[in-house]
Amino acid sequence: xxxxxxxxxxxxxxxxxxxxxxxxxxxxxxxxxxxxxxxxxxxxxxxxxxxxxxxxxxxxxxxxxxxxxxxxxxxxxxxxxxxxxxxxxxxxxxxxxxxxxxxxxxxxxxxxxxxxxxxxxxxxxxxxxxxxxxxxxxxxxxxxxxxxxxxxxxxxxxxxxxxxxxxxxxxxxxxxxxxxxxxxx
Numbered sequence: 557x558x559x560x561x562x563x564x565x566x567x568x569x570x571x572x573x574x575x576x577x578x579x580x581x582x583x584x585x586x587x588x589x590x591x592x593x594x595x596x597x598x599x600x601x602x603x604x605x606x607x608x609x610x611x612x613x614x615x616x617x618x619x620x621x622x623x624x625x626x627x628x629x630x631x632x633x634x635x636x637x638x639x640x641x642x643x644x645x646x647x648x649x650x651x652x653x654x655x656x657x658x659x660x661x662x663x664x665x666x667x668x669x670x671x672x673x674x675x676x677x678x679x680x681x682x683x684x685x686x687x688x689x690x691x692x693x694x695x696x697x698x699x700x701x702x703x704x705x706x707x708x709x710x711x712x713x714x715x716x717x718x719x720x721x722x723x724x725x726x727x728x729x730x731x732x733x734x735x736x737x738x739x740x741x
Contacts, residue, residue: 586612586647586648587612587628587629587631587646587647587648588609588610588611589609589610589611589626589627589628589629589634589644589646590607590608590609590610590626590627591604591605591606591607591608591609591610591624591625591626591627592606592607592624592625592627593605593606593622593623593624594622594623594624595618595619595620595621595622595623595638596618596619596622597616597617597618597619597622597623597624597636598616598617599614599615599616600614600615601615601617604616604624610626610644612644612645612646612647613643613644613645614643614644615641615642615643615644615656616636616640616641616642616643616644617640617641617657618636618637618638618639618640618641618659619638619639620638620639621638622638622639623635623636623637623638624636626644628646628651630666630669631646631648631650631651631665631666631669632651632663632664632665632666632669632671632687633664634651634653634661634662634663634664635661635662635663635664636659636660636661637659637660637661637662638660639658639659639695640655640657640658640659640660640661641655641656641657641659642654642655642656642657642659642661643656649669649670650665650669650670650671650672651663651665651669651670651671651672652671652672652673652674653671653672653673653674653692654673654674655673655674655675655676655692655694657694658694658695658696658697659693659694659695660691660692660693660694660695660736661673661691661692662689662690662691662692662704663682663688663689663690663691663692664687664688664689664705665682665687665688665689666687667685667686667687668684668685670682670683671683671688671690673690673692675692675694675699675727675728676694676699676728677694677698677699677712677727677728678699678710678711678712678713678727678728679710679711679712680692680699680701680708680709680710680711681708681709681711682706682707682708682709684706684707686705686706686707687705687706688703688705688706688707688708689703689704689705689706690702690703690704690705690706690708690719691704693736695734695736696730696731696734696735696736697728697729697730697731697734698726698727698728698729698730698731699712699726699727699728700724700725700726700736701719701724701725701726701727702723702724703719703720703721703722703723703724704721704722705721706721707719707720707721710725710727712727712728713727715727
C-alpha cells in the first residue's frame, strides 16, 4: 500500500510531465519542412544541415555563397538566397515569409495555397487557384518583386500594384548606386 508521500510524488511527477513534455510535443505538430543547404546556414541561430526538419516560425539565415531550400510538401517551397535572413511561418493552407534583414527569397506556392511576404516597405500577397512563384529582393534597402509564375499584389502604403508573370515592380527607396542582388552570391 502506498503512503500519502508516494502518491504525492507520483502526482507531482505526472504534473511536471504534463507541463514540460506535452507542450513541447504540441509545439511540433502540424506541417513541417525539409531543409537542403549549400554552405553556411543557420536555423534559429543553430548551424543547420541538409535533411533537417524545419518547423513553422523558424528564422533562417544564410552566409555569403550559401543558400537554403525549405521544401514544404504540397504547400510549395521557399529558397533563401545568399546573405539573407528571414522568418518562415506556414500552416496547412499558407506560407508566410518575413524579411528580417536585407536579402532575397524565392517563394513557390502550389495551386490554391496563399503565400505572403512582408518587408519594411510593404506586403506581397499571392493567392488564387494557380501556382505562384515570385522573388522578393531587399538587398538594396527597398523591395523589388519579380514574378516568374502566377500573379501577386504588392501592397505598399495606400498603393496596391498587380504584378503578373514576367513582371517586376518596387516599393520603397533603394540605396543610391545599389544593384539588387549584386555582390550577394
